[in-house]
Amino acid sequence: MRADARRNYERLLAEAATAFAEHGADFSLEEIARRAGVANGTLYGHFPTRRALLEALLGDRMRALAANGADLLDHPSPFDGLAVWARTAMSHAATYRGLGTAFMQAVQDETAELHTACQAVLSVAEDLVARGRAAGAVRQDVTAPDLYALINAAAWAGEQGSAPQGERLLAFGLDGFRTPS
Amino acid sequence: MRADARRNYERLLAEAATAFAEHGADFSLEEIARRAGVANGTLYGHFPTRRALLEALLGDRMRALAANGADLLDHPSPFDGLAVWARTAMSHAATYRGLGTAFMQAVQDETAELHTACQAVLSVAEDLVARGRAAGAVRQDVTAPDLYALINAAAWAGEQGSAPQGERLLAFGLDGFRTPS
DNA sequence: AAAACATATCGAGACAGTCTCGACTTTTCA
DNA sequence: TGAAAAGTCGAGACTGTCTCGATATGTTTT
DSSP states (O other): OOHHHHHHHHHHHHHHHHHHHHHOTTOOHHHHHHHTTSOHHHHHHHOSSHHHHHHHHHHHHHHHHHHHHHHGGGOSSHHHHHHHHHHHHHHHHTSSTTHHHHHHHHTTOTTOTTHHHHHHHHHHHHHHHHHHHHTTSBOTTOOHHHHHHHHHHHHHHHHHSOHHHHHHHHHHHHHHHBOOO | OOHHHHHHHHHHHHHHHHHHHHHOTTOOHHHHHHHTTSOHHHHHHHOSSHHHHHHHHHHHHHHHHHHHHHHGGGOSSHHHHHHHHHHHHHHHHTSSTTHHHHHHHHTTOTTOTTHHHHHHHHHHHHHHHHHHHHTTSBOTTOOHHHHHHHHHHHHHHHHHSOHHHHHHHHHHHHHHHBOOO
């Protein structure tokens, strides 16, 4: 990769990160290019789609999230392990406004840049849920997609209303996953 | 209201209803005007904003939903009354893709055309939740905004994934609202 | 150091959408 | 019938997405 290309690439990522954080994940790409001091064709050269840009920004963190979930399979309480991970995952999904939507779409769209990362997350969710079910702490009818949907829906609610509202929703949902005593 | 104006108004509403149902609530207004055989200025004359159009399409149903909730205050089981209403509310919010978002925003934005209708719905939610709490069927820390957020978040999840996924999320969330036994 | 090559960048332009506004047309009713 | 009121039209200003050929820049070779 040429030196100037690398420079522009980094600059674009940096501007995108702050713009998305402040204004949501559907902020104008044209404006991001402008802020990075680059023509918009250059932006599209590096990131053919908005999702490619998101993958570049979030891919590592998504993979870290999957790893973190794998670690929590050792947690003394299967239920708490799952709950802790779910809260972490939700705060990831709340990094930028609009991310929950992107994650829900990416997991279904094979061609999405984020697809692989989302699959990894879903697979960890499956492991955590399976462990909870096996331990009798989680209802038998709870599935990994349920957990994934809950996490993203709670993040979405947090974006729409207030962050605490999202957290409350997650907490109630997780309690709904519990085996009734 | 002039006869031709009324005709155009109705025609626009009809086209909007089918277009929104098929393509979601952010379908092009320009295209709706075209389908109604009217210039786009005419559409904007009748409905200054997209939300005004949504209010015209959904206002009555929202008010009916509030009335329905009031009736359910008589339900033999406070919890089931709330649950039945929540399911109805969710299927309302799933009428068009993108509606959950509109409802969440409308309840906060005083100037939104849907604001009053959403307030009415929220107020019924409050009554249903209060009754459940009083009967000991619903956790003391559950609030009307929690219920409203759950309904719309579940509708959102249904849009993103599949409708059954949305219903599952609602069911788990409602179970999370239950007083633990 | 300059030529030759590969790589990036630029920015105009095609396209779609939102929204406004002044010129024009239709309805209404006195 | 003919104003006045009411409504409609559609061009045009604006923002955004995305593409592509001309141009410029960095890198490698001689």
